[in-house]
Amino acid sequence: MSLQTSHPTGLPTSLLRVEHVTKRFGGLVAVDDASLAVAPGSITGLIGPNGAGKTTLFTVISGFEPATTGRIVYDDRDVTALPAHERARIGIARTFQIVQPFATLSVVENIAVGAFLRHAARADALALARRVADQVGLGGMLDQPARALTVAGRKRLELARALATGPRLLLLDEVLAGLNPSEIRDMIPVIRAIRERGVTILIVEHVMQAVMSLCDDIYVLAQGRMIAQGPPARIARDPHVVEAYLGHGAAQRLQGKSTPVTPADETEDGHAQRA
Numbered sequence: 001m002s003l004q005t006s007h008p009t010g011l012p013t014s015l016l017r018v019e020h021v022t023k024r025f026g027g028l029v030a031v032d033d034a035s036l037a038v039a040p041g042s043i044t045g046l047i048g049p050n051g052a053g054k055t056t057l058f059t060v061i062s063g064f065e066p067a068t069t070g071r072i073v074y075d076d077r078d079v080t081a082l083p084a085h086e087r088a089r090i091g092i093a094r095t096f097q098i099v100q101p102f103a104t105l106s107v108v109e110n111i112a113v114g115a116f117l118r119h120a121a122r123a124d125a126l127a128l129a130r131r132v133a134d135q136v137g138l139g140g141m142l143d144q145p146a147r148a149l150t151v152a153g154r155k156r157l158e159l160a161r162a163l164a165t166g167p168r169l170l171l172l173d174e175v176l177a178g179l180n181p182s183e184i185r186d187m188i189p190v191i192r193a194i195r196e197r198g199v200t201i202l203i204v205e206h207v208m209q210a211v212m213s214l215c216d217d218i219y220v221l222a223q224g225r226m227i228a229q230g231p232p233a234r235i236a237r238d239p240h241v242v243e244a245y246l247g248h249g250a251a252q253r254l255q256g257k258s259t260p261v262t263p264a265d266e267t268e269d270g271h272a273q274r275a
């Protein structure tokens with residue numbers, strides 16, 4: 001049986017397509033018939049209020065949990081039934097919202113954990129880990145224990161571990177959460193540079209200023225459902241998006257303001273506030 005899918009619409013091929021994915025946890029529908037497409041070479045955003053199902057969707061895309069229904073198509077291949085390690089091998093990597101480095105291992109050893117996916121020899125894995133550390137700005141901290149890193153350092157380490165697996169598609173889950181404004185400013189060019197090196201990025205992020213400046217295309221998830229999609233400027237003005245973030249009536253209250261969801265609306269941990 002062929003795993004290839006056709007493109008009857010003639011639209012450009014996507015590197016990733018999520019097709020009508022639903023994920024249930026018992027009676028809770030965390031993701032509800034959600035679809036999205038990520039163009040190769042893009043930075044695509046996935047935003048939405050707390051509990052919308054963003055991390056759950058990443059978990060399903062990366063294969064850590066199966067979809068209840070729906071399909072995941074990566075590089076024109078139906079990967080819905082593939083386990084996580086096989087999806088990693090074909091180039092899907094994710095970062096985790098809750099960063100858990102091996103505290104007693106050094107920075108370079110933590111990154112090498114990712115590099116072992118493609119390098120059996122320790123020396124090769126460590127060499128790759130050093131190169132990746134440079135790319136994320138951790139080159140000066142290679143031999144520090146991971147526990148010595150600040151929050152911003154741990155976020156960079158998590159990014160590096162994922163990058164070291166050699167992804168073509170990188171799923172970033174709130175890599176800016178908990179960072180202060182200057183740390184966020186420093187991280188944005190790091191993410192851009194990853195894309196410039198040919199890695200396609202799907203990013204979940206609450207820091208709206210960063211989402212708006214980084215993304216080519218944005219999807220909005222609310223209560224498991226995809227409620228909007230479009231370029232940043234349109235999404236920032238979309239009344240459904242404003243409602244989803246700020247609650248009923250917010251769109252009317254905010255009418256006339258150009259960028260309804262700004263970093264000023266966010267809490268210290270980078271999460272958008274709810275009404």
Ligand SMILES: Nc1ncnc2c1ncn2[C@@H]1O[C@H](COP(=O)(O)OP(=O)(O)OP(=O)(O)O)[C@@H](O)[C@H]1O
Pocket residue numbers: 025028029030048049050051052053054055056057097
């Ligand atoms: N393993 C699980 N078992 C049961 N319920 C879960 C599980 N994982 C997530 N959920 C629930 O699914 C819903 C979506 O959670 P998810 O973590 O995907 O949201 P999110 O959009 O990433 O939110 P946040 O912005 O706060 O990170 C929530 O109601 C959450 O409690």
Ligand SMILES: [Mg+2]
Pocket residue numbers: 054055056097
């Ligand atoms: Mg989440």
